[in-house]
Amino acid sequence: MGGLIKFLPVTYSLLMVGTISLMALPFVSGYYSKDLILELAYSKYSFSGTYAFVLGSLTAFLTAFYSFRLISLVFLTSPNGGK
Incomplete structure (x- = not known):
């Protein structure tokens, strides 16, 4: 698959x-909601708040990674299927 753009x-x-x-870039809805959730988790000065912040940040990074990987493999790479 590839080259479907x-x-x-x-x-x-x-x-x-x-x-x-999903990547939560500024001025889109995902930025404000994800930023608020991570900020509230970080403001809890407890183990569970820190754990939620670290887990949420890791999840946000992985979501951005696989979403961009999907775009690059399906649309931006050269086609590698049968001709």
């Missing part, structure tokens, strides 16, 4: 918008 440009655009929101 030529055949599915609208799907690519919408998936990119969703990925940007």
Whole structure:
């Protein structure tokens, strides 16, 4: 799979918008909600608050990673299927 940006440009655009929101870049809805959740977890000065902050941060990083990996493998790489 790869190179589908030529055949599915609208799907690519919408998936990119969703990925940007999942990555929590500023000025999208995912940024404000994820930032608030992580800030509230960090403000709890206990083991469970620290644990929730670390786990939430790790989960946010992994979500951004696999979302961008999906876009790069499906849309941006060269096609490697049968011809």
